[in-house]
Amino acid sequence: MEKEHYTLVLGAGGNIGGKVARALLQQKAKVGVVGRSRNRLADFEGEAELLEGDFNDDSFLRHAFQKANSLFLTVPDEAFADVSATARRLARLLAGTPVTHIVNISNSIVRKAGQSTRLVALEQELNAHLPQHLLHLRCGNFFENLNWGLHTPYAPDLKLPYISSYEVAYEAASHLLQQGFSGRQVKALLGERDYSMKELAAAAGVTYQQLPYTSGNIHFYQPFNEGNFEVEPRTEKYRTGRDARFTLAYFLEHDLQLSQV
Template sequence: MLLENIFSIQKLGGCAMYAVMSATGNIGSKLANILLDKGEKVRVIGRSSQRLKPLLDQGAEAAVGDVSDATFLTNTFKGADAVFALIPPNYAADDFRAEYNAVGANIVKAIQDSGVKHVLFLSSVGADLPEKTGVIKGLRDVEQRLNKLEGVNILHLRPTYFMENLLANVGMIKNMGNMGSEIKGDVKFAMIATQDIAPVAADHLVKKDFSVKAIHELLGERDVSMYEVTKIFGEKIGKPDLQYLQFSAEDSKKVMMDSGISADVSDQLLELGQAINDGLIAVKQQRTAENTTSTSIEEFADFFAQVYEIS
């Protein structure tokens, strides 16, 4: 941790504060901005003071360090009224699940040692299942660790498949002329834009309307298939005949590893894709106004087209 940040944390002492992990990411940065706009005090956590600067300019306090350091996290959580806990995925990890568990253990220890009483953990739909869910298994492990904490109110926020994952198709369209993955083209499943997650998280954190160990699924605007997504994206980028191909596991793994994803993470993502194909990753809560978000795949297609245009 930087010395200036140690001083900053000590100076504010026990004031009400929201600690936001991974504050430079898509969800963490938006959450921090929402809280700051509400006039709340926010401690933003990240590895780079440079990347945190836009939030500091708006009045946030920085805690710069590594989440692999439990002491750093403990000092950062002290004085926080509530914590937004998120484990940024390392797609180059040799053992993805083990890395999640290591960081999860640090988060749990920091919560215990700092005395924070409200924690919102960003998990995933499918974390209720013990196996066959690929990368989600690590999130389940961390949920289980958090659930063992006594005297701490935990909310597991479980969004579904991120629409942003579809951006991997930009390069594929440019290089191969089609979209594709290991997921079947006709299987419908829920997708969510990450911009819709932060407002829900902010509302829960400010209201602290959760107790003991609660779960809130976020299901996006509606369920869609990859065939539907491809048609919508194709029309938006001027390729109305764009096709979607389901790749074999071998071809999918090669594509992932060629992009820098480790062998272990590639295998975990393939297992997740198979779980989607088999209908294993199923939501547990009936779709309601509270778990349905606003951004449609048609609206996200505008962003996809912008990325496609500049790539």
């Protein structure tokens, strides 16, 4: 008898991982949710298998991988200190497991200040070391980034792609269940269009105020303001009308933290 398909979601206690897990459950999938804190996984009690543990714990991660056919991959910040070591470690822990297909969350900014961004650098190392089929979703900025603050050092008219995390979760869940990709593939998820911070602030009902650089953030913002970056190109016509949650209007009404306005 064929074993029931099982999808493992790393980082299910976070924004995007939690939405991916929820999208899978809505499609009646068998799901395991991984997080550092059981409290962060409590919303999935009784619906998914709760796996509390640390990404850096080899024995825990190996045990979790043994259950899965598909894997949603997102890694903690400390894993980017040495992306080659992270990819080689994942390859070792995945060896001999049932996992055949991996959906990895990446970023649509592929180069900045003349170098590959850290998520794209991780893609390259995963491609080199993992034998599984890999799909890298190169996403625009999530609308939730606006909850860090509507006023930033971004130049007012600088336009970047933005997307709803609900839409990313929908796409990731569909690919994890269908396993319709093979080899190493990239898919751009850039939302309906690009937005400037001036436009986004106006949509929220405020006037944008560009903040000055600080010693802690100039390395991040300055390359954008000077045009020293490269964005993954749009490869397909955006399909509108699929779900109201995918829109900026939905985010502004339901998810924008008003304390940040």
